[in-house]
Amino acid sequence: MYLILNTLNTLNRREKMTKQLDHKQYSTAFSKWLREQKELDSKAQGIIISDIDYVILNYLTDKFIILEEKARNTKVKFPQSKILERLHKCCKTDDKYCGGYTLTFSGDSPENSEVITISNWDTKIKRQITKEQLTYFLLHFYIPDTFELDFWKNF
Secondary structure, eight states, X not given: OEEEEEOOXXXXXXXXXXXXXXXXXXXXXXXXXXXXXXXXXXXXXXXXXXXXXXXXXXXXXXXEEXXXXXXXXXXXXXXXXXXXXXXXXXXXXXXXXXXXXXXXXXXSSGGGOSOEEEEETTTOOEEEEOHHHHHHHHHHSSOOSOOOXXXXXXX
16 A cells, blocks of 8 residues: 655655665565656655555454564664554544554564564554564454463463
């Protein structure tokens, strides 16, 4: 999903044009096209174009979350954070919304990461989790406060 927000020209001042993707193997033809359009230059036009990694909906409960994935311990950059903040604010009016989160891998997936962390956008709490806890989180949209080993063995 791509969101285009008209923003102040002060955003992304350090960039002369829309930033080129670092992970070209993940880009789509449309994503590549967007980044090549001089007319859509972020500094000149004051717009930010960003993809949203995941919106996860449990259709049985109608609850949903927004999940931004970051590989190799990268951080959400300022321009993208502005879009995520706006989207999060809009979703918070829905009582079925269970929050926005950033999922960070030390590698590029749960399978090759020594460290997996999840950060809540509201509380700013960042927790290191296991693959099993990640699976539980994706099913239930929360991680129990208890990290007792017996709970996770039975999961």
